[in-house]
Amino acid sequence: xxxxxxxxxxxxxxxxxxxxxxxxxxxxxxxxxxxxxxxxxxxxxxxxxxxxxxxxxxxxxxxxxxxxxxxxxxxxxxxxxxxxxxxxxxxxxxxxxxxxxxxxxxxxxxxxxxxxxxxxxxxxxxxxxxxxxxxxxxxxxxxxxxxxxxxxxxxxxxxxxxxxxxxxxxxxxxxxxxxxxxxxxxxxxxxxxxxxxxxxxxxxxxxxxxxxxxxxxxxxxxxxxxxxxxxxxxxxxxxxxxxxxxxxxxxxxxxxxxxxxxxxxxxxxxxxxxxxxxxxxxxxxxxxxxxxxxxxxxxxxxxxxxxxxxxxxxxxxxxxxxxxxxxxxxxxxxxxxxxxxxxxxxxxxxxxxxxxxxxxxxxxxxxxxxxxxxxxxxxxxxxxxxxxxxxxxxxxxxxxxxxxxxxxxxxxxxxxxxxxxxxxxxxxxxxxxxxxxxxxxxxxxxxxxxxxxxxxxxxxxxxxxxxxxxxxxxxxxxxxxxxxxxxxxxxxxxxxxxx
Numbered sequence: 150x151x152x153x154x155x156x157x158x159x160x161x162x163x164x165x166x167x168x169x170x171x172x173x174x175x176x177x178x179x180x181x182x183x184x185x186x187x188x189x190x191x192x193x194x195x196x197x198x199x200x201x202x203x204x205x206x207x208x209x210x211x212x213x214x215x216x217x218x219x220x221x222x223x224x225x226x227x228x229x230x231x232x233x234x235x236x237x238x239x240x241x242x243x244x245x246x247x248x249x250x251x252x253x254x255x256x257x258x259x260x261x262x263x264x265x266x267x268x269x270x271x272x273x274x275x276x277x278x279x280x281x282x283x284x285x286x287x288x289x290x291x292x293x294x295x296x297x298x299x300x301x302x303x304x305x306x307x308x309x310x311x312x313x314x315x316x317x318x319x320x321x322x323x324x325x326x327x328x329x330x331x332x333x334x335x336x337x338x339x340x341x342x343x344x345x346x347x348x349x350x351x352x353x354x355x356x357x358x359x360x361x362x363x364x365x366x367x368x369x370x371x372x373x374x375x376x377x378x379x380x381x382x383x384x385x386x387x388x389x390x391x392x393x394x395x396x397x398x399x400x401x402x403x404x405x406x407x408x409x410x411x412x413x414x415x416x417x418x419x420x421x422x423x424x425x426x427x428x429x430x431x432x433x434x435x436x437x438x439x440x441x442x443x444x445x446x447x448x449x450x451x452x453x454x455x456x457x458x459x460x461x462x463x464x465x466x467x468x469x470x471x472x473x474x475x476x477x478x479x480x481x482x483x484x485x486x487x488x489x490x491x492x493x494x495x496x497x498x499x500x501x502x503x504x505x506x507x508x509x510x511x512x513x514x515x516x517x518x519x520x521x522x523x524x525x526x527x528x529x530x531x532x533x534x535x536x537x538x539x540x541x542x543x544x545x546x547x548x549x550x551x552x553x554x555x556x557x558x559x560x561x562x563x564x565x566x567x568x569x570x571x572x573x574x575x576x577x578x579x580x581x582x583x584x585x586x587x588x589x590x591x592x593x594x595x596x597x598x599x600x601x602x603x604x605x606x607x608x609x610x611x612x613x614x615x616x617x618x619x620x621x622x623x624x625x626x627x628x629x630x631x632x633x634x635x636x637x638x639x640x641x642x643x644x645x646x647x648x
Contacts, residue, residue: 281300
């Protein structure tokens with residue numbers, strides 16, 4: 150594992166292009182385009198104001214920069230650097246901007262959600278869509294780019310309109326049986342649209358492409374309801390995170406709940422003893438040279454079988470570097486000063502009943518920190534990662550094949566973000582500290598980000614290939630290059646073992 154040098158960044162605006170060839174980053178009003186592997190600067194663009202949002206087109210040929218305060222969008226071309234486009238919404242203002250799937254239309258949402266303006270880069274034509282609803286997730290495209298679903302609010306009722314993206318003609322328009330529609334999302338296969346109600350009422354509705362109501366699901370009443378929703382990449386499961394601290398899994402055949410995952414504050418049966426079939430050499434020296442701190446010890450193996458499927462709880466523990474007092478100088482060298490200021494950490498396997506750190510939510514304030522606020526399926530749909538907001542330091546990983554809890558990773562600080570590797574079941578986690586955490590079925594590691602001073606990792610962004618990971622802090626970013634090994638890939642294929 151290697152790290153690049155750090156580069157300046159503003160607003161956590163750093164994105165890989167969909168084809169993985171480019172890396173875009175923003176520094177105030179400048180847009181920097183780098184090579185996705187070598188990080189050499191390929192293009193440097195200057196916008197009219199500070200950039201607040203960037204987005205690549207699906208074909209990676211264009212990139213838009215939105216400046217909401219000015220009501221402006223500027224579009225830049227990678228193939229023709231001298232070409233550019235400026236869209237000014239004028240007095241209507243601008244609160245959101247996104248690409249259409251074909252990469253040749255831009256959808257701008259005006260202030261107060263009065264309308265959505267569809268701008269064509271090819272014909273310079275303009276279309277308008279009225280009554281967009283101001284909600285958490287009101288626009289969603291099918292994965293194949295053929296259809297757009299839009300949440301609408303008119304005459305004090307919620308509606309959904311489905312448009313054909315090729316000509317922006319209305320295909321279907323129907324009302325939803327919701328009090329205050331909060332979000333909509335297509336299944337990855339584009340056959341089913343999920344729409345969920347406000348958190349004050351637990352209700353999720355499933356519609357077909359022609360607007361037919363396939364099913365409606367309600368887990369309970371008279372309490373805070375849905376907080377997060379995620380489709381599995383295979384479209385076979387719909388995970389619903391609720392304010393009661395549970396995840397409910399619906400199947401794609403009957404749209405009934407097949408199981409629910411709880412997030413208790415105490416894990417009663419963590420697994421600590423293992424039956425190892427075959428051990429290869431110990432590679433701890435090489436691991437230490439790469440700057441990794443892992444479960445101690447961490448064997449390299451070809452086979453690992455547990456006696457029974459039980460939960461493994463990994464707890465992050467600080468590892469204070471031991472320095473000989475007789476060799477210290479004053480003032481200390483810069484490298485030593487950095488080592489003293491940032492302590493390393495490692496994962497340890499917890500034994501016995503494990504009590505997780507909990508947070509008591511404030512009951513008299515809006516948006517209480519409780520319930521399952523983060524959900525993400527792995528790219529192969531085998532695992533589901535969750536975070537319960539009133540157990541903020543822990544990430545829960547569930548085995549979807551066996552419908553059981555697989556692993557719990559508890560950290561010293563609250564988890565800010567996690568993302569799955571696009572190519573394999575490997576999870577990256579950040580907590581706002583100067584470390585990045587990686588988990589796979591083969592094991593987990595805590596990695597200190599090298600460099601002078603502190604580098605608080607606030608966001609993550611995977612490369613398409615899964616070979617590199619962008620680590621984002623408030624003012625800088627760097628790339629973490631991950632080596633792909635046959636042994637590591639084979640270990641990831643073993644879903645019943647831990648290291």
